[in-house]
Ligand SMILES: [Fe+2]
């Protein structure tokens with residue numbers, strides 16, 4: 522135990538973890554202020570979680586962070602679903618279902634981890650799963666609506682307001 526801890530406690534900010542923080546990239550801008558703000562927050566939160574996971578020294582804080590991330594995702598998904606519907610995104614229903622599936626998985630992972638009192642290496646590994654799910658969703662599913670939102674945004678800003686029909 523002591524050996525592992527001393528190997529990970531190097532300098533104040535840079536712990537010797539296996540996972541690097543995820544940088545915010547311009548390609549992640551979706552063309553909607555609210556969604557972009559939420560995603561930036563999620564990236565910051567994910568990076569905080571990575572620091573906890575790399576350090577492996579506070580399980581309670583890690584589980585609390587996973588709960589916070591689940592709660593934030595719940596709010597973000599509801600907001601994103603509303604925006605996609607309003608923007609007439611053709612994949613809005615499928616996207617809403619993907620959000621629902623992720624929340625079910627997040628809840629299952631948290632339920633599994635919050636009863637752990639003496640975390641073993643496989644528990645720390647498992648605690649990476651929520652972030653992986655969210656990053657995967659953002660890179661594979663969210664990026665699919667980017668061009669739609671950009672098109673709608675341009676149409677609304679343009680002189681003729683020729684956007685898709687709004688309900
Ligand atoms: Fe999404």
Ligand SMILES: [Fe+2]
Nearest residue numbers: 560601659663
């Ligand atoms: Fe999103």
